[in-house]
Amino acid sequence: MEFAFSGADEEFRGETRAWLGEHGTPRVDRRSWERTLGKGGWIGLGWGEEGYGNRVVGLTQQVVWAEEYARAQAPPRSGHIGEKLLAPTLIAHGTQEQKSRFLPPIAAGEELWCQGYSEPGAGSDLAGIRTTAVRDGTGSGYRISGQKIWTSLAHEADWCFVLARTDPDSRRHHGLSFLLVPMDQPGRIDVRPIRQLTGTSEFNEVFFDGAHARAAHLVGGEGNGWAVAMSLLGFERGVSTLAQQIGFAEELAQVVRTAVRTGAADDPVVRAALVRQWAGLRVMRWNALRTLGGDADPAAPSVAKLLWGNWHQRLGELAVRVRGAEAAVGPKDWSAEAPYEVDADQYLFLFSRADTIYGGSDQVQRTIVAERVLGLPREPKGAV
Missing domain, CATH: 1.10.540.10 (Acyl-CoA dehydrogenase/oxidase, N-terminal domain)
Structure with missing residues (x-):
């Protein structure tokens, strides 16, 4: 287009x-x-x-x-x-x-939100969630109990949209509801930051112990949470992917500069890898523009995730490869008493290890393409 x-x-x-x-x-x-x-x-x-x-x-x-x-x-x-x-x-x-x-x-930028989807036993398999929401005694709201994990920015959020099971006899994607929950509920909501390999803590565990949500804050009707949740996930792709690629381009440029500085660019294998990254970035842009152009291809979001997740992970590997041995060394003023800090290349390598997992793992994306686009037989539940 x-x-x-x-x-x-x-x-x-x-x-x-x-x-x-x-x-x-x-x-x-x-x-x-x-x-x-x-x-x-x-x-x-x-x-x-x-x-x-x-x-x-x-x-x-x-x-x-x-x-x-x-x-x-x-x-x-x-x-x-x-x-x-x-x-x-x-x-x-x-x-x-x-x-x-x-x-x-x-x-207005006055209220911040976090997403209560993934659980310890229900990450990529979101339909397996066990967090429950039951009507309170007055019928004016719900009491939510359970645990969510990998909840981005929960430690800063004022509200959380939570996918919970409102029908105790339901299974899989049936009987789920989408609730808007205030985070300021001391004793009922406990947020615990997860320290990552990078030394930062953007993600959190969130424990709900009878947390309250008003009935008026049920979105889409009781039992319709799966449809609402899937609709929300569809908004994760789009214009933001093009902005993401601007950041990717700057990261690639930095890796190229480092390769020239260290002499790694003299290696034909490294040069070929850098060219592949450059070409891959252009392919991602064209794919994103095609999607924005109204292409109804149901595989487009999955293809985009597979493209950028693997591309970015390879870039992280290249970032430390062209640095050589110095990429494995911490800051000069590091001490056992002080928390370590990683530099930009090290952060890129460590954080990008998760790119093929969060936001829908590669396995899940390939299954979507296989079943919904190619029409292949559905994978048996419980299969490894």
Whole structure:
């Protein structure tokens, strides 16, 4: 497809670049940055509905904003879960009361969200969740009990959208409900950060012990949680993948610079690997543009995840390979008493090990392609 930017898009690019240049530095804490974005009207550009404190722009201008944000190396986002996942889901499945209550604070950067999906025994196999939600004695809400894991930014979030089992006799994807749960419930919600190989703790375990959710905060109706949850996962792909590739391009450029500095680029095998990474990045962009163009291919999200997950993992391996032995060495001022810090190349290598797991593992993505697109027999449940 032909994906071109108009004159109006380029004017919008100039506005975007100027605003980010003025506000994108110095670094601020995540919550303050979300409020700054909200005041500028930059949250909720792609919602398709206005009137909640957000501005609405077309697809090409959403791409412009995402690309310029990545190029400016603007502060990391903590509101993207509410903006990119929950908000479109409420617009599609929520009541007017739910939209009026939750969308304005997201657009203003005032309320942050986390996602309560994965559990210790139900990660890639999300239908196996065991967290329960039962009606309380008054019938005005639900009591939620169970454990979620790998919950991004739960330690910062004000709210969590939780997939829980409301029918105790149900199995698999039946009998699930989608609930909006306030995180400020001391004694009923316990958030425990998970320390990663990188030394950081973006992910958390979350324990619910009778946590309360109002009946008015049930989205899509009781027992319809699976359909709502799958709809939400569909919003994970899209414009954001193009911005992601801007970051990938900068990481690749840094790996190339390191390869030249260390002399690793003189090795023809390394040069070939760098060229493959360059070509792979272009393939990902063309695939993303094809998807944005309205291609109804049901395999497109799975293909995109397989492409970027494996590409990024290979880049992480290259980043330490071209560094040589120094890539295995910690900072000079490291001590047993102080927490270690990894540099950018080491972080890229360590964090990218998870790229083929989170967001839907490679095995799950290949199964989707096999069953839903190629029409191959379904894999027997319980098969290894």
